[in-house]
Amino acid sequence: MDGCRVLTTAQMREAYAAAIAAGTAGIDLMRRAGAAVAERAAAMAGPGARVLVLCGPGNNGGDGFVAAGLLAGAGRAVTLALLGARDALKGDAALAAQDWSGPVADAAAAVPEAFDLVVDALFGAGLTRPLDGAAAALVARLNRAGRPVLAVDVPSGLDGDTGAPRGEAVRAGETVTFAAPKPGHLLQPGRALCGRITVAEIGLSDEILAGTGTTAFANGPALWRARFPQLAADSHKYTRGHALILSGPATRTGAARLAARGALRVGAGLVTVAAPHAALPENAAHLTAIMLRACDGADDLDDLLADERLNAIVAGPGLGVGGPTRDLVRVAAEAGRALVLDADALTSFSAKRDELAAMLAEGGGTAVLTPHAGEFARLFPDCAEGSKLDRARRAAAAVDAVVVFKGADTVIAAPDGRAAINHNGAPWLGTAGSGDVLGGFIGGLLAQGMPPFEAAAAAVWLHAEAGRRHGPGLIAEDLPELMPGVLARLLGWAGPDRAPAG
């Protein structure tokens, strides 16, 4: 799904309609969809396996009829059970039902326990309300049965636009969706309910998908690799940017050092920690390649920023909540440098968001804000409704900055409407200091001149990739140290006998 366009269910309907208007028959799209489902089902359940195909009353059910016919032809013992009456099927679903010549059982009486695989073709993109009655009871029974489930398009009951279940939703081991993922495949808890996701090509061109006007993507290198910093043969540390990380007071300095280490490992040529006098000794005791300068407040920061080479600033981790932090952010913003605001720098503007937006607008630099759910709720109380994708987009527009709405399904949103949903996250990333390192990664990429949306999306992906590589036992200190391996793979670095790839 690396870099794939993400379509809402309405955009997907638009894309189907455009393909049909351009001459593709709807039933052909459905037959390709059903064939893709049958292919995955056959991989999940071998010859002779007992397969239950649960079909709903709409086109999702139509896909199920096509898949059932193909699976029976491929030697699986298929039972097809329909929710509702067969003669109520309409349009393409009614045509698809002709692909199935076997008996049609009543889904309300289906016993999922008796099968090796259950194909869930009950409801897809057409879900209009929470499941209830016989449908809800069937899905609850299916989840209790604990049999392998392959969902068609989306697990039934899951809202394809928000990733939230509407009432009871199917828990699938695998999901086959068509043409493009929907937000609900990538946003939690939808992502977890989908299991392994296959995006099957069913003949919708990229032109048709782009024609829906979508500006959402599944995050991955395809989205930002071309803008990733490239090393030239004559690169030196001053051409690789200089990131400045603001440290908190004595005993609250670790977060800044984690960010600084992240910025350095991701390739910034120089990294400086700016710390209050009282916090210099403890910082000095832990820093080597990273430089250290004294900074006791906004005036000192102003003086430091007279050095034009300091081109990216990370502010927030460990800084403390209140007026002094707001003053530091004001000076940093006014300096017009690339800016990452995290943690206390965000919370300091709770109920003062307009002040923050005005500061960012005045500086004219590029800013990336990295709130987790709590910080987001405090800073953007007016963006509480809708999917995480919509919320992040509205927040980005409100402050005219890139917003990285963190979590297991981090969304990166730009004020121009572009958004990326990250999907390589790993649960081990939820550990103290992990967000500080992410802020440093973003700052390090900004320092190297990467544009803010791409820098944020790349940093989130690299951070998650490091977490996946490490696995259990991960602590934040590990994340910067995992960068050499993650970057080597990204950049195709093949070892010392080859020229640097980037």
Ligand SMILES: NC(=O)C1=CN([C@@H]2O[C@H](COP(=O)(O)OP(=O)(O)OC[C@H]3O[C@@H](n4cnc5c(N)ncnc54)[C@H](O)[C@@H]3O)[C@@H](O)[C@H]2O)[C@@H](O)CC1
């Ligand atoms: N040309 C197309 O539109 C294509 C559609 N495809 C499939 O069609 C699906 C979308 O089909 P539809 O738009 O027909 O929608 P669905 O098949 O998802 O469901 C629609 C039907 O379910 C009913 N319904 C909705 N929510 C309900 C609830 N909570 N409880 C009970 N009944 C409910 C609706 O009244 C309608 O009869 C996609 O997910 C995909 O699987 C694919 O075959 C590819 C081509």
Ligand SMILES: [K+]
């Ligand atoms: K389904």
